[in-house]
Amino acid sequence: MQLTHLAQTERHIANGLRLIEKQEHIIADLDLDDIAIALELLATFRQMQSHAVAYRDRIIEELKQ
Numbered sequence: 814m815q816l817t818h819l820a821q822t823e824r825h826i827a828n829g830l831r832l833i834e835k836q837e838h839i840i841a842d843l844d845l846d847d848i849a850i851a852l853e854l855l856a857t858f859r860q861m862q863s864h865a866v867a868y869r870d871r872i873i874e875e876l877k878q
Contacts (some may be wrong), residue, residue: 815872815875815876816876818872819869819872819873819876822865822868822869822872823869825865826862826865826866826869829858829861829862829865830862832858833855833858833859833862836851836854836855836858837855839851840852840855
């Protein structure tokens with residue numbers, strides 16, 4: 814069961830990295846007037862990514878036991 818969760822979490826992390834990279838490119842192309850919302854979205858993506866990485870790390874620790 815934990816191996817399934819680990820695999821799913823790894824996919825979520827990979828997808829999250831792609832979303833973050835895409836959002837960074839979008840921000841780079843925006844005018845200063847439009848950037849605030851895009852930066853908020855990027856911060857949300859990074860927070861979600863942090864949670865996914867922490868969850869993955871917990872699963873790995875459980876598997877070691």
